[in-house]
Amino acid sequence: MVPLDLLFNPSSIAIVGASDHTGKIGNTVVFNVLQSKKRRIYPVNPNEKEVLGLKCYPSISSLPEVVDLAVLAIPARLSIGVIEECANVGVPYVVCIAAGFSEIGDEGRALEERLRKTIEGTKTRIIGPNTMGIIAPRSDLDTFFTPLDRSPRPGNGIISVISQSGSVLCGIYEGAEDTGVGISTAIGLGNKVDLNENDFLEYFKDDDLTRCIVLYLESFTDGKRFLDLCRQITPSKPIVAIKVGRTEKGAKAATSHTGALARGSDALTTGVFKQFGVERAYDERDLLDLSKALAYIDHIDGDRIAVLSNTGGFAVIATDYIESKDNGAGLRMANISEEAQKEIMSRTQYFASAQNPVDLTGSVTDETYGEALEILEKEENIDAILILLQLQAPQLTEGLADIVARIVNEGGKPAIVCAIGGSFPRPILRRFEQKGIPSFGSLRPAIWALKALYDRGIYLKRIGAVCE
Amino acid sequence: MVPLDLLFNPSSIAIVGASDHTGKIGNTVVFNVLQSKKRRIYPVNPNEKEVLGLKCYPSISSLPEVVDLAVLAIPARLSIGVIEECANVGVPYVVCIAAGFSEIGDEGRALEERLRKTIEGTKTRIIGPNTMGIIAPRSDLDTFFTPLDRSPRPGNGIISVISQSGSVLCGIYEGAEDTGVGISTAIGLGNKVDLNENDFLEYFKDDDLTRCIVLYLESFTDGKRFLDLCRQITPSKPIVAIKVGRTEKGAKAATSHTGALARGSDALTTGVFKQFGVERAYDERDLLDLSKALAYIDHIDGDRIAVLSNTGGFAVIATDYIESKDNGAGLRMANISEEAQKEIMSRTQYFASAQNPVDLTGSVTDETYGEALEILEKEENIDAILILLQLQAPQLTEGLADIVARIVNEGGKPAIVCAIGGSFPRPILRRFEQKGIPSFGSLRPAIWALKALYDRGIYLKRIGAVCE
Structure with a gap:
């Protein structure tokens, strides 16, 4: 029995505080939940007769069935009574949106x-209070109260997100949508009065639809259980984590935000993350950039990086970033064999x-790029390839994404893509991303992703999960 | 007499190697130069009669006038003869695009x-070889060979860019265009056979159209002169610089790129940059993010930062980033007075x-955001304000940009904006940017910009350019 299955894919949902007035949270939630046609949806509000064309019920008890999930879009002081009612009729999951706890x-x-x-x-079981709720592109579930036009949702993918902040969750999934990265599940924990990070880690541990x-x-709700779960998960699935409260003021701000009581020193967090193979991130971009690389590639077996580029200056910056230990990844530029160099120059x-x-x-043309990549894919002394693109070059087309994806899949050597510029490369980078090649719009996150992949390789060797 | 005036605003331009075939570099350059209608343009090519509707001349010597600028879109081996011709007739400036030197x-x-x-x-005087040439939105000049549709140009602004790499130049100006940042002038140095960074620094030193x-x-072509110029410039204008070759492999890659012979240790570069108030950057994003903050705000007088946000989680991450010395700015969270706190809470x-x-x-609404900002602008113990926005919040509108810009201009306390998300906030961030508020789409660059502003304040105090 996997209890959270029902939460991630409920057959019936009640929205308490449902409203027929556009702009109200209780309206947006009904609208968003309705995007999936496969569920039975029940608006609940004693003061409304109909919401978005659906019959509205006065209470949870008056519904024609016991719903799998109730989403509470009502103020804090009203939530307790409704949750009591949910418990009485046996609703298994309640998302409690209200802040003020x-x-x-x-008092809260x-x-x-x-x-x-x-x-x-x-x-x-309660998710929240003070939470965004859940989106699960895997099952077409969306209980968030952010409007779709302002906060577009990502497609389905292999990354699952657990966040104690709704806005960080937004930052991640909107960033994912914008760059063509898919998300499997995204959960706002809020104040964690009941379900917490460990419950969801436990679920994702054995979840085939989550690769990172x-x-x-x-x-941390229960630090010991958290570490025990990390120890079980990281040998087979990467975890990328922000733990805030790195500073005293940061810890205090966290208390004002979700009532979190940050415990223990930050150095300890750094130490145990390292020991248990958790990749530490520092902001929402990090989370997305590192997780997509880890989700698709998992790890790289060594530190020898080849840079394949059509842009001189960026290749030089990349070289410094790769080799430098000071504001860089501390990896190595691979040696390319004489034969391979000759083969490339001949083209x-x-x-x-x-x-x-x-x-x-x-x-350069798409074809030459592909040929050079094929040559590097066959090189023994290369652990990963950074494909650096100035897609503005007149002879390159968006078809390069298909060529690169085919060659990387055949060759098997990990590759990531970084393209430089403003709006022009964005849709082409999306295409790379959707072909499963982690893609970046600037150099730093691409290099940090390589570093994370290398660090995970080292971790897996240390614990004996892969061969030396 | 300021010699480079003619280069940045020529009355007449010859394009040698002009072509009537779309896709050829010699065609793109003529097309781009023609975007400004105020100049006399002469295509030069003995094998063409007409290029883009203009009469084509067989040679530089056959033109009806001595042009102010000749752009050479011909291979390396042909360039020397044409430059000799330019020198003979007295053309003052030549942009030599060809690589292969x-x-x-x-041999090269x-x-x-x-x-x-x-x-x-x-x-x-020669710019290049192996160069992109010049764009100068200040005078509507564009000699680049990148097509406008693939490589959109920024509007006019107060930042001038000098780059030994064409692709890095592209990265900066396309990034600027994408985010609504203006550029005054952007120059590709290429191999620097003649005009070099110091010539352009000398020009921008006294240039009213350049603030950063x-x-x-x-x-470095002449390290001593470079430092002397920096010493003269940084008291009144910020300089942001990447110097690659931080690592041995990076220096070697630079040699393959522009023939650069990197000299001296990187620690020395770091030291003298610090001494002479040059803000060191590490990639193209850094250059743009730091320069726009420095161009608009110049510096901040202290390290006490207030964070005004409508998004809890990001505010917590920001707090850690501001206060932490380890992967952070090492600044301080300001104390907000009791009265100000009460005033804010009452709203x-x-x-x-x-x-x-x-x-x-x-x-939150636009109005409440504005009122809270006004309260913070009046606080004595705040040196700068980080405005953190989740613009997806249902009651915020793009009009917030106008409200914020008015209050910051009236209040005089420096403020920067950071908005979280994907595609939705992008046009609103542009609006902030165009109102002169440095704006960022993620947290890290915003914090690093605050750090650069603080560091510049410290430098200006050290050299006695501002009061303690």
């Missing part, structure tokens, strides 16, 4: 304690360069 | 030496927080 001080803490007591000994787990945490302009970094120059 | 080794180095000799004792100078360098929901970071919560 432990994050506002003593007392209210949150009442919430906890309300479900004690019952089968009802992303965490944003303001506090390019005489002013190109086939030493690492390879510079195919601005006059 | 010192960056390809001994000899060719480059011949180029140098060709102009010795003449009044002709951006540099990408693979080598917000009870579950908001007015301690620093201020969290106005997702239900």
Whole structure:
């Protein structure tokens, strides 16, 4: 029995506080939930007769069935009574959106304690309070209260996100949508009065639809269980995590935000993350950039990086970033064999360069790029390839994404793509991403992704999960 | 007399190697130059009669006038003869696009030496070879060979860029265009056979249209003169610079790229940059992110930062980034006075927080944001304000940009904006940017910009340019 299955794919949903007035949270949630046609949806509000064309019910008890999930879009002070009703009729999952609990001080803490007591000994589980809820592109579920036009949702993917902050969750999934990265599941934990990060880690541990787990945490609910779960998960699935409260002021801000009581020193967090193979991130971009690389590639077996580029200056910056230990990844530029260099030069302009970094120059074609990549894929002394693109070069087309994806899949050597510029490369980078090649719009995150892949390789060797 | 005026705003331009065939470099350059209607344009090519509707001339000598600028879109081996002709008739400036000089080794180095000799004792000055050329939105000049549809140009602004790499130049100006940042002038130095970074620094030193100078360098042509210029410039104008060759492999890659011979240790570069107030950057994003903050704000007088946000989680991450010395800026969260906190809370929901970071919560309106900002602008113990926005919040509109810009201009306390998300906030961030508020789409560059502003304040105090 896997209990959370029902939460991630409920057959029936009640929205309490449903409203027929556009702009109200209780309206947006009904609208978003309705995007999937496969569920039975029940608006609940004693003051409305109909919401978005659906019959509206006065209460949870008056519904024609016991729903799998109730989403509460009502203020804090009203939530407790409704949750009690949910527990009485046996609703298994409740998403409690309301803020105004432990994050506002003593009064709120007392209210949150009442919430906890309300479900004690019952089968009802709460997500939140003070939460965004859940989106699960895997099952077409969307309980978020952010409007779709302002906050577009990502497609389905292999990354699952657990976040104690709704806005960080937004930052991740909107960033994913914008860059063509898919998300499997995204959960807002909020104040964690009941279900917490460990419950979801436990689920994603054995979940075939999740290849990488992303965490944003303001506090650990149960540090020991958390580490035990990480130890079980990281040998087979990467975890990327932000733990805030790195500074005293940061920890205090977290308390005002979700009532989190940050415990323990930050150095300890760094140490245990390292020991248990959790990749530490520092902001929402990190989370997305590192997790997509880890989700698709998992790890690289060594530190020898080849740079294949058509842009001289960026290749030089990349070289410094790869080799430098000071503001860089501390990896190594691979040696490309004489034969491979000759093969590459025979296909390019005489002013190109086939030493690492390879510079195919601005006059390169899709075909030449592909041929050079094929040559590097066969090189023994290369662990990963950074494909650096100035897609503005007149002879390159978006078809390059298909060529690169085919060659990388056949060759088997990990490759990531980085393309430089503003709006023009964006849709082409999306195409690379959707072909399963981690793709970046600037150099730094691409290099940090390589470093994370290398670090994970080292971790897997250390614990004996892969051969030396 | 300021010699480079004519280069940045020529009355007449010849394009040698002009072509009537779309896709050829010699066609794109003519097309781009023609975007400005105020100049006399002469295509030159003995094999064409007409290019883009203009009469085509067989040679530089056959033109009806001595042009101010000749752009050479011809191969390396043909360039020398044409430059000799330019020198003979007295063309003051030549942009030499061709690659295939010192960056390809001994043969190319000899060719480059011949180029140098060709102009010795003449009044002709060369930009390049191996260069993109110049764009100067200030005077509507565009000699680049990148097509406008693939490589959109920025509007006019107060940042001038000097780059030894064409692709880095592209990265900067396309990034600027994409985010609504203006550029005054952007120059590709290429192999620097004649005009070099120091010539352009000298010009921008006294240039009223440049408030911040951006540099990408693979080598110093004359280190002593460079430092002397920096010493003269940085008291009144910020300089942001990448110097590659931080690692041995990076220096070697630079040699293959522009023939640069990197000299001296990187620690020395770091030291002198610090001494002379040059802000060091590490990639193209850094250059743009730091320079726009420095161009608009110049510096901040202290390290006390207030965070005004409507998004709890990001405010917590920002707090850690601001305070932490380890992967952070090492600045301080300002103390907000009791009175100010009360004033803010009287305008917000009870579950908001007015301690620093201020969290106005997702239900904030433009007006409340403005009122809270006005309160913070009046606080004595705040040196700068980080405005953190989740623009997806239902009651915020793009009009917030106008409100914020007005209040910051009136209040005088420096402020930068950071908005979280994917495609939705992008046009609103552009609007902030165009109102002169440095704006960022993610947290890290915003924090690093604050750090650069603070560091510049410290530098200005150290040299006595501003009061302690």
